[in-house]
Amino acid sequence: MPCPSATMVVWASAWLHGATAADDVLDALQIWGESQEVRAADDELAARLDLPGPQDTPAGPALLLAALRKSGATDGELALPAPGDVRGLGTASPFSKQALRRGEAVILPEAGLGLVPETVAEGILRWTVFPVGELPPAEHLPIGEAEHGMSSAMREAASTLIDLDIAKRRPGVRDEIASTVADRPKPPWPEDVPQRPLRILQRASEVEAILWVATDDAPGGALSASATRARTEALRPLFDSVRAARRASIAEMVRVLAESASKH
Known part of the structure; x- marks a missing residue:
């Protein structure tokens, strides 16, 4: 989030x-x-x-x-x-x-x-x-690669939800996802930040909302221990892609703001 x-x-x-x-x-x-x-x-x-x-x-x-x-x-x-x-x-x-x-x-x-x-x-x-002592260099993920990764994550998340039969077990799941996204804080950003990372951040919130719903069992619909483990393993790469996209988006904002400031 x-x-x-x-x-x-x-x-x-x-x-x-x-x-x-x-x-x-x-x-x-x-x-x-x-x-x-x-x-x-x-x-x-x-x-x-x-x-x-x-x-x-x-x-x-x-x-x-x-x-x-x-x-x-x-x-x-x-x-x-x-x-x-x-x-x-x-x-x-x-x-x-x-x-x-x-x-x-x-x-x-x-x-x-x-x-x-x-x-x-x-x-x-x-x-x-x-x-902090000497830290490893920050991992650079190009913004285009992050955007592509989020697109793939969206498709994989939808596929995983279908495979796990989440929608069937959770009536109103789409409304639940939309509500989760809407209820999150919407921080302001400086005027000069580019729209592309903002768009990716929004998509990251949407993907993450899907993932949290997918891992939150409805009453009476809990999975077995083995199914829960399988679900966790299937969704872990998607959680990773959300974090990676957020880091790349924030890094791009910082880069553009610094570049813009240097020209003035």
Whole structure:
């Protein structure tokens, strides 16, 4: 689903390149929580970036932007780790463990920083800033390849649903999928982002909604253990393609915004 880390990557990158105002970044983040907090994961990093430490009262998000500027950060990258797929996170570390637990993170490779969001109370989103060592280069997936992969995923998802007889076991399944997509947050994006990655992000949400419905058994319709395993194995590549498409779309937005800013 859309996530706070994707919003942070695009808007913070745009701001760091001078393509948008700090207030626009803060406003965009509010869709994920009316109140945003920030703190550093350890005292050494807190002292270096002038952020609250892990035992201190968290600060507001404006201080995070100041810390990113101070750190020398430029472009952000989106990480969407899942069990068995931790690409981009490097070796085990407090950052990689927290990112995997949350299923998302922001990586700022030039600054050696990672950000992980967590909802700590209703309406309150907290960003924890981690130091990260040398990470493997981000996997580059061309936007055209990502779009093709999503098209294939859509066809495979439909085929899998038919093979598993999901529609028959779930009356109203199409309405359920449409409702799942409609109920998700719709974060704003900077004006200069291209339409192609936005379109792919929308398709990613649609495919993911299909997948979640396909893995959610209706009352009285639970599959046997062996059938459940078979279904999981069949759908795993589709979940992977959704994450890959999201990463590629966000990376393309960042690239275009940086390129546009450099021309002004």
